[in-house]
Amino acid sequence: MLIMLALAAACHALADETARAHRLAPGDLSRLEAGAAELERLHALGVAQRDEIAYERRFFGMD
Secondary structure: OHHHHHHHHHHHHHHHHHHHHHOOOHHHHHHHHHHHHHHHHHHHHHHHHHHHHHHHHHHOOOO
8 A cells, every 4th residue: 555655655746747848738727637536535535544444453453
């Protein structure tokens, strides 16, 4: 799961850097922003899953 979080953060940073480096057209930038928003959504989902697993481990005494 940590790999997924790291990948999402890296992809978001790469999209920002790509937009700056290539001076993309407005339509291209909006597609990158949509992709970044999707990565942020996936990141939030991963964080929620991590927190849920941690709670369950504590609840069932597995820590």
